[in-house]
Amino acid sequence: MRLPAPPYHFATRVTALDARPGVLEPARITTEYDVPEDAWYAVDGGVPPAVTVEAGQCDLLLVSFLGIDFRNKGDRVYRLLDSSLIFHGGLPRTGQTLRYDISIDRFVHQGDTTVFFFSYLCYADGELILELKDGCAGFFSQAELDTPLGIVMTDAERARRAALHRATFKPLARARKDRLDAADLELLAQGRPGDVFGPDHAQDPGLNPALRLPDSMLRMIDEVTVDRTGGPRGLGKISAVKHLEPDAWYFTCHFPDDPVLAGSLIAEGAVQLLQVYLLHQGMHLTLPDARFQTVTDRRIDVKVRGQVTPRNSEIRYELEITELTLLPRPTVVADVLVYLGDRPVVRMENLGLQIVEKPGTPYRPETGGVPAFLGRRNRSGEPAMINELHLAHAAQGLLDMAMGPEFEIYRESRAPYIPNGDFQFVDRVMSLTGTRGDLNPGSEMVTEYDSPDDAWYYQENSSPYMPNFVYMESSLQAAIFLGYYLGATLSRPEEQYRIRNLDGRATLIRDIDLRDKTIRHHSKLLSTSIVSGAVLQNFSYELSADGEVFYTGESLFGYFSDAALANQVGLDSGTYREPWIVTERPAAERVRRIELPDDAPAFTDPSGGALRLPAGRFHLVDRVDLVEDGGRHGAGYLHGYRSIRPDEWYFDRHFHRDPVMPGSLGVEAVLQAMRLFVLDQNLADGMERPRFAMATGVEMAWKYRGQILRDDDELFFDVHIKEVRREADRLLVIADADLWKTGLRIYELTDVAIEVRPESD
Template identity: 30%
Template sequence: MINRIVNLEPQGGRFGLGLIQAEADIDPQAWFLTCHFVDDMVMPGTLMYECCAHTLRVFLQRLGWVTEKSGVYYEPVAGVESTLKCRGPVTPRTRKVIYEIEISKIGYKPEPYAIADAHMYADGHRIVYFKDMSLQMTGVTRNEIESVWKINQGQSSTKTAESKRPAIFDRSHMLEFAEGQPSLAFGERYNSFDKDRFIARLPRPPYLFIDRITKAEPKPWILTPDGWIEAEFDIDPNAWYFRADRNPAAPLSILLEIALQPCGWLAAYMGSALRSQKDLKFRNLGGNATIHNEVLPDAGTLAIKTCLTNVSEAADMIIEYFDFEVRAQTREIYTGNAYFGFFTHDALIQQEGIRDAVKEVYAPASEEILPGVAHEFADIVPLQPQDTASDQTPALAMPAKAIRMIDRIETFIPDGGPMGLGFIRATKVVDPQEWFFRAHFYQDPVCPGSLGIESFIQMLKFIAHQRWPHLIENHRFGLLTAESHVWTYRGQILPQNRLITAEAVINELQDNPTPRIKADGYLQVDGLYIYKMENFGVTLVPL
């Protein structure tokens, strides 16, 4: 009952645990129609369920859940209550059905099991919803499955398989830290944070970019510079951020998160939350980094090394400094340093913004603004990270709604700015229901600073469209490499804020041999300057 698999994302779906989509072509003379019923031919609901279950099996087998052991079989997980809603039929007139499965839980107890939500579509109309559909492999354990792959170790030629090392903390630990019980992520010293106290978290999916920790030199619960940790993240070629950015290279915001999230994990591993009797929130304050190579869909597994280099404590405030390195096998991807702070809620709400920003920012005169270019962006699919629709044209494309961080170009002055190379200002209305507030973070919704930087990059992409329209069909966007960039954060964007404004002044503009734009700028929320960006840029890459 499955003709083809059209999409499979190991970290996809609403829960970040996996997504698979399959299709089947409906023959009007199919046996399940002609026998059910003779004068009212419709596909049996039980068979609809079975088709979704078959699709889930394919996903699990693709994960490597296979065995040569006899007597192993699939069955529902005992005790899991499922809900079925049917709102339409499959009839002889139906041409194609789609099964869409989103994994909500996956693990071992000790049998491998998965729980998922399933949707079924008939010719584009959603007709069936299964909530908490469950499946387990009875008769086999995790160790027995992993032994199959150990026997065949070394035969895989994929980049991901070559680079993976045994995990000392796996994806399940990352998810517990992101939205579950911190004690299950790190140990019983964090028991009080399971229910009674707040703890700073990793982002939830789809903004969680650590799959495992493979090495930890520092001792747990001791907050002092003491060696490196090593994390890994598997690049999914079909990941939502490639579709959303409409570009075959990972956006800078994603690269930033891949580099910085292990810093947050290490801070928790060293027991930072235990240093105060008050609940502390964790915020990035700034950093300095260099991109060496882009992350393309075939990058495989990225390895991230992170170490704490310095720590300073005063009352209920902790400032921690980190170095980081991101690599893809032997290729250097991204290196730099960053610093973070732990603050009380009261300290954060007293944000004062970037000091002296009002004196430093470029303010165009009214006569400059009047002839400037303004533009309102249309909402292009995907609209949300979990959306599977995509629009890849043109080649030099502006981002889709799922990751677009500017709604409108208020003004673009091609000869504006201190150097006469250009000035641009864009705005975004804050929507408290946006996906990133839920993802970043659990119990502490705040817009990721990386997405603020993404708004800056997107303004530069708009300028590129204006300056090089003849290259739109045969170039793509790239990030500047081999040049350091600096970011400074002195405030936060919360769901109750109203308006984000980003501004950039162009300090380098090159047409040949490779088109490129480099700029400095600021971001403000409700009139307060809170981010400063220096030496960020984009380039055009020929196809």
């Protein structure tokens, strides 16, 4: 029984020992390791997880002291079977002393085979940073080692994997390369992600010197393949290979006369793959001086059911990403399988890694809201004022992280948030012209949103173009952030406000293909009014891409107390205004009901054309009653209905701690009914390769005086077609619409419009 030899020997001294030599019984040992200032494995002064774990290696010394060699008589070798790791603090730094309080808790003997169970606590300069629990190792003959079973997945593990739900994550920068070779990994070790993944991944010289792979001696991966949307959650899958050399240092030092690849080094390869993935996703762009850090207070379960020896030419990693988030810091969590050939021999569950700012590094806006440069530039090279990390907190995290220390007052109370997840359509704040606390007209903010070409709203829309609600939400979210950032609610910290859109009008100037484009918002505060229980703010905004303005509008928002929202009376002063189909009672033969169940295929052009209704998360209407000559204008009428479920997808995204159906999705439901009218009436007959589009040059106006909540049972709406206009290059349909919740009319839309136009090449 031997300790590893240098350079993988990490024990400096034994400071305590509670054990009886020659007796295999519970015992304790305390050891220390002085991390050299010039440690060969360090990255920017940081100690990697492999060394942090491996420096607790003196369970081997303890079991040797207890006399295991007298039982094994040289015929058996040590192998790790199981362990669970929990990191409680930051990874160590060079110059620190690591202390390990190691316990052997019990022994089990089965014939000549001995298995023991152990644990340890690791302290860095007296601070607990790591706990190893439920460690299990044994001593095995060559015959036993030659017949490994490999990792066998249990029913519980299969059930856990099957229960994983698919999710999405938008990379902060889209990588241009998904297959990495040894040269690419060397560039990442030099801190040059822009040379590997593309210029959007590059940062200014001198930023983030610690966010790199270790040098080649410790590197445990040689070839890497990334599937960004693979795995059971759709958050990513990583495959990698490490080519092994039989006389390499990692065999000759571990162990003398018994070469086997250390489990901590195998785990280090998985950690390095998570480092690669964080860089691949552009997570490093959010901070100017950060380091990789294992996720704390999360149990990592490790099983080893095979040995890697000099007879093996390579090991293969398969990682499935189970979590990917910016909160509270850029984080990735994965399940890992390590293969010898086709046999899995190592499994790690819940292995997590973060990017965390170094102590003293700027990481959020300062007082007043305008920070020093935080490391993020946009595609054009302009410095961002605050970035995706801060906007993620503005959507679902600490508001002071997003906007500065003045917002710490909201850490213990509810406050407004912008929408989150895949319903968040603002990524960065580029500039602010204004002063926090000054709510007078004239303040301006420039923000950006990157619209990926594979976004769900392109894939699930009726054509691969941006739908109306994204135009609305992106512009409204940008405008509302300006007012909130200026401090619209800061003067009344005792109030727990909710935010609501009240009125607006917007015009699409030009319908352009925005896939893989950056949308730039320019928002301007027009007015602020403070009244009892509410703060009202009006904004103008324009959206542009590649310097061209394509969408303009103006909108009124309100921050309301609970008491103010409790007294809503809708659009009709509390009276109930009935839908047209109820008041007019058209003859039954004039009314045709069209059912649109969840499990039905999207409604398509009955003439066999390319027009169709959107599906997936766009399914917002259960049925429509259609009267082709009905409505206020006699040009067509649709009465739509949707039952509301408390688990509707949008409630969790809009807003955090204040779930409400977005008004823009109510508008989207109306637009779907209008598309259905076009299909049903075959209005696009004769148009070559028609597609649905947003209507250009028509100003839509809206009023909201209520909201759909989780406990509402239904919504229904009226659409009154008032014009069907055929022009040389388009079919234009314009309508007015109203939307109700039970007992209350809450939305009014004027000149809501759609187009059908020929698809361009």
